Amino acid sequence: MRVALFPSCLAEGFYPRAVEDAHWLLVAAGAEVTVPEGATCCGQPAYSTGHHADARAMLERTLDALVGADYVVLPSGSCAAMLRCFAPALAADTAVAVAAQMVGERSYELAQFLDEIAGWRPAAHGLAGRLIAVHHGCHALRELHAAESAERLLRAAGAELLPWIAQRECCGFGGAFAVKLPEVSAAMADRKLDTLPEAEWLVSADPGCLMQLSGRAGARGIDLPVRHLAGVLREAARAD
C-alpha cells in the first residue's frame, strides 16, 4: 500500500508536527509512505476565489506528483475535498482529466483513511477520560462525510466527545474569506468560541480551522488548547 502523504501548505507551515504524526500513523497502519516534493498546492485558494485557470495550473503540477500512489492522504479535510470533490470537475476537458479522476478517487482525509481504508484502531484506553471538543472542517463534514471516522477513532481510544451546540457550524475560516471579510469571519469564530464546552483540547483535522479558532482565541485572550487530530491519534496509539 503506497501512500503519498500530501501535507497541505497550512499544515506544513503551521502544524509540521501534525505532518510528522500523520506520517507515523500511516506507517503504523501498514503503509509505505512518501512525501512527494512536487506536490505543492492543490489549487483550492485559486479555485474558491474563482481564478480557475490558475487553479488548474497548480492542480496539474500536484497531480503529476501524486498520480503514481495507491492512495493520497492529507492531514486537511479541506484539501482532501479539493482533490476528491472539486478537482475532477475543474480538470474535466483538460489533459489531466484522467489523472484528476484517478487521484480524486484515491484521496482521503487522514482519519477517514485510517478508519475506512486501513482499518487502523488506536489503543483502547489511549485517550481514556480525555474531554475533547471536536470541530469538523466543513469540507470534511459535508463533502467527504469524514466526521464519523474522526469521532469513531477518538471514541475507540476512550475519549469523551463533548456536546457542543455550534459544533457543526463553520468556524469562519473559508480560506481567503478570512482575509476578505475579516470582521464577519471573526464573528463566526466567536460564535464557536462562545459556545465551546470546557474541554481539555479542541481537536480538528483541518489546519485552517485550527488557525482560525486558536488565532481568534489568542486575539481575545482566551487560553485555548487546540490540537490537530493527527497528534491526538498518535497519542492514542502509543498509550498501551
Add this chain to the structure above:
Amino acid sequence: MPTETPIDYRAHARGLLRDTPGVRDAVTRATSHLDGNRELAYAEIDERALRDWAAGLRRHALANLDRYLLQAEERLTANGVEVHWADDASEALAVLATLVQRYAVRRVVKGKSMLTEEIGANAALEGMGVEVFETDLGEYIIQLAHEHPSHIIAPAIHRSVEDIAAQFESQLGTPSDADPEALAAAARARLREAFLSAEMGITGANFVAADSGTVALVENEGNIRLSTSAPRVHVAFVGIEKVVPRLADLGGLLPLISRAATGQRLGNYVSLISGPRRADEADGPEAVHVVFVDNGRSALLGDPEQGEALACIRCGACLNTCPVFRQTGGHPYQWAYSGPIGAVLAPALLGLERAWMLPQASTLCGACEDVCPVRIPLPRMLVTWRQRAAAAGLGFAGEALAVKSWRWVASHPGLFHRSVRAMSGPLGHAFGGVPVLREWTRFRVLPQADDAGEDTP
C-alpha cells in the same frame, strides 16, 4: 431599497457588527431556532424522497415554463382573473398604477411579498398618494420603523422583543414591557381598521397551479387571508418561476415549504384563490388580478450554470442555516433576497457589476445546500459567480495578484516548501509587508509552528 452603486456587503457588515451587535445576537438566536425546527421536521418524514420529488418537480416546471405559464394564464382567465405580464419592475409598477386608478384606490393592505419588495411597490404606491399597510406582523414592525425586511420569511428577525416593545411603546402606546402576544394584539387592533377600509389587497404567491389556475399562499397569521378577501380588489404579484403544473403538486410542496421554513407540518393558513367572488357568494373580492413579473428571470433561466436558482421556493432555510447570515442578518445584502440564495440571485437579477461581492460572502461551508428542500447546489453556483467576477476583473483589490504570486511560488517546489515553512517562523510573524498576513492578524494571532523550539518526537 434599490441602489445603483455596487453593493458593499463588507462595509455594511462591518458597520453592523461594530455599531449594532444586538442584531447579531437576535439573528443568531432566531435562525438557530428555526434551523433546529427544520431539522426536527425533516426527521419526521422521508425527507430524502420528498426533497428529491420536489427538486425534480421544480426542474420540470422550469424546463417547461412557457407552456405552464400559458396554461396558467388561460385557466386563470377562465376563472375570471385578469392576468398581466411585466418584463421588469417599471412595467409591473405601471400595471399597479393602472389598477390603482381604475379602482380609485386610496388605501392598500399587503400580505408579505418579497416580489413587491424587489420591485419597490411600497414607494411607488406612496408616490401615487396611496396609503400602504403591511399586515404581516414582522413586516408591519419594520414598516413602522422605516426599515426593509432582513429575511425572506421573517422580516424582523434582526430585532429583539425588547427592541420592538420599545418601538411600539412610542408608536402604538403599548406598555414598555409588553410581551410578544400583547405587541401582536396592538398591531392587530391598528390593522383591523385598515383591512375594513382598504380598496385593494396586495400579495405575492407561493405558487400558481397551471392546471386549475390557482394562486396558493401559505402563512401563519391570517393576514394574507384577510388581504385577499376583505378589500374589493386583490392583486397578486408573481415571479414567473412560481408556476407549478398541477394543483395536486401543492399537496407535497406546501408542507415541504413549511417544514423547511419554520419546522411546521403546514403553515396555519393556506389560501387557494381561483378567482373573484361569484354571483352566489357573499364574500371575496370583486376582482382578482395576477401580475406575472419577469424582471430578469427569463435571462437567468437560460443560464446553464445558474438557472437552477429559479427552482427556489423561498423557504429561507438556507438563510437560517448560513453561518454568515447569522452574523449580520439580511440588511448588509442590500436587497430583497439575502443569504445564500440572495447571493446567487443578485448577480443574475441586478448585474454582476453591482452584486459581485455577495457571492464572496460565503465560506462555501455547504450548510445551505444541505438543507435546501429543492436541492439547489448553492456553493457551486457561488463559485461560478466568483469565476465570472474574476474573469470580468471584478473582485477585492489585490486578489488576482495574490493568486498569481501564489501560483508562481507553487510552480517552484523547493521555494514553495521553504516559503510555507517560513510562514509560522519569525519572518512570518514579522509579516513584513505581506498584506494577507496583515489582514489576518487584525483579528487573530498568527500561531507559531506546532514544533517551534522543540525536537520532533
